[in-house]
Amino acid sequence: MRAAFYRSFGDAAEVLEVGELDKPDPADGEVLVRIVVSAVNPTDWKARRGSRPMTFPFVIPNQDGSGVIEAVGPGVDEARVGQNVWVYFAASGRQYGTAAEYTVVPSDRAVPLPDGASMDLGASMGVPALTAHRALFWDGPVDGQTILVSGGAGAVGHYAIELAKDGGARVITTVSTAEKATLAAAAGADVVVNYRDSNAADQILDAAPGGVNRIVEVALGENMELDSAVLAPHGTIVTYAKTAHDPEVNVIKHMMGNHTLRFMMLYDAGTEAIAAGVAAITDCLERRVLTELPAHRFELSRIVAAHEACEARVVGKVLIDT
Ligand SMILES: NC(=O)c1ccc[n+]([C@@H]2O[C@H](COP(=O)([O-])OP(=O)(O)OC[C@H]3O[C@@H](n4cnc5c(N)ncnc54)[C@H](OP(=O)(O)O)[C@@H]3O)[C@@H](O)[C@H]2O)c1
Structure with a gap:
């Protein structure tokens, strides 16, 4: 061959x-x-x-x-x-x-x-959609929640938006260009924010005054401050990628917020998590939810x-x- x-x-x-x-x-x-x-x-x-x-x-x-x-x-x-x-x-x-x-x-x-x-x-589907599913649903359903998808025009970000919308969440996403904003909006994001704007956190809080419940994070080192500013009490950040910088963590702020920071590696997520992702993705493909x-x-x-x-x-x- x-x-x-x-x-x-x-x-x-x-x-x-x-x-x-x-x-x-x-x-x-x-x-x-x-x-x-x-x-x-x-x-x-x-x-x-x-x-x-x-x-x-x-x-x-x-x-x-x-x-x-x-x-x-x-x-x-x-x-x-x-x-x-x-x-x-x-x-x-x-x-x-x-x-x-x-x-x-x-x-x-x-x-x-x-x-x-x-x-x-x-x-x-494979890596991006399974990663998006795991990051999004690790802590259960997202129905009625507000989700921040960091980097909504990336492959994982794209499927995180589509899966979150399908799961009944409101989705805010970040991008860096107009082209990517168009892609993220087409995927169904309710609010698209340019993360390079100096007031990106204010824009997110304007859209979600109580903060966001979960963050699917592609660049924690770069976005830790933004995430800390917009995460609701008892909110969770799931980070799945390594970027140039490791974050500095504001312990007191996250402690006061009862926040959770999760690190995920798809390959070692476990057979149950993968099987759940495969089943959900299949269902979404049948209903033509994923694009x-x-x-x-x-x-x-x-x-x-x-x-x-x-x-x-x-x-x-x-x-x-x-
Ligand atoms: N842990 C795991 O199991 C796992 C699984 C899948 C993927 N990954 C990793 O996740 C990363 C993304 O994968 P992918 O397939 O989605 O890649 P991709 O399609 O290239 O997307 C990456 C996205 O990240 C965005 N981004 C970069 N810096 C950002 C920042 N500071 N804030 C917000 N968004 C930012 C980029 O947008 P801009 O260009 O606009 O910044 C881009 O849209 C890769 O490093 C990959 O190796 C890890």
């Missing part, structure tokens, strides 16, 4: 190769998926740069994708052959990511894609450019046609 792979860590142009590899066979409990679209997330270029140890002689990158089940291993229902699926965690502790014509994954990591959901949308971000498409042969685009933080979703 045609595949992109790397044998050592480094810059995309230095370590990514495209060539022919043996098609993998599905083992017990696994399915073989003919990948149609592979998605690139920040986690994929971070892995390529060595965020986790390399335990295989080569690795095919990219966690997320979509495609069609072509074969099943022992113990998997034969009826799954021919099913359209979205794939998550393909390269999590595994060798065969989605940047190839085929991947093999445990059966539960290939989730039926409802009729009407495109392969692009399916490939966009695609603008796509930046690449052929598999241009995997280097695709990884570089994600690393350069293009606005929208980096997708690879396999």
Whole structure:
């Protein structure tokens, strides 16, 4: 099969190769998926740069994708052959990511894609939508709450807005440009604030005088002061990304507010949390609640450019046609 792979860590142009590899066979409990679209997330270029140890002689990158089940291993229902699926965690502790014509994954990591959901949308689910779901619902339903989604035009931010709105919350989000404000509003945010405005906290408090109940935070180091200013008593911040600066925490302010600060890592969130996310995302796909971000498409042969685009933080979703 045609595949992109790397044998050592480094810059995309230095370590990514495209060539022919043996098609993998599905083992017990696994399915073989003919990948149609592979998605690139920040986690994929971070892995390529060595965020986790390399335990295989080569690795095919990219966690997320979509495609069609072509074969099943022992113990998997034969009826799954021919099913359209979205794939998550393909390269999590595994060798065969989605940047190839085929991947093999445990059966539960290939989730039926409802009729009407495109392969692009399916490939966009995995890491971003599961992260958004976990960050948002870690402490239960959001019905009637006010949620602040930091960075609402990012992939995680986009799905956090859509899931929060679907869950009955009012959503305030932050962005840095007019283009991103348009995307965040299209996702359904009720209020969009430019976080670079000197009065960003006042704008948020004007929209939510009692403060926000939960914050889904992409840049805690940069936003700790803003978050502290707008978090309601008993509110929670869930932070899921590392940025240039670690935050300084105003202990007395958060203590007086009975605030909670949660740190989340999707890969280690636990099977129950992931299963809940998969079920909720499937339900949302069936009801057409989740939407695609603008796509930046690449052929598999241009995997280097695709990884570089994600690393350069293009606005929208980096997708690879396999
Ligand atoms: N812990 C986990 O399990 C987990 C899971 C998924 C993702 N992540 C990490 O989360 C990060 C985002 O992933 P993604 O796929 O959503 O990336 P993305 O699509 O590139 O989005 C990142 C967003 O963050 C925004 N942002 C950056 N600085 C900001 C600030 N100071 N305030 C508000 N927004 C800010 C950016 O907007 P501007 O350009 O306008 O600033 C951008 O829209 C990555 O670092 C990724 O590795 C971690």
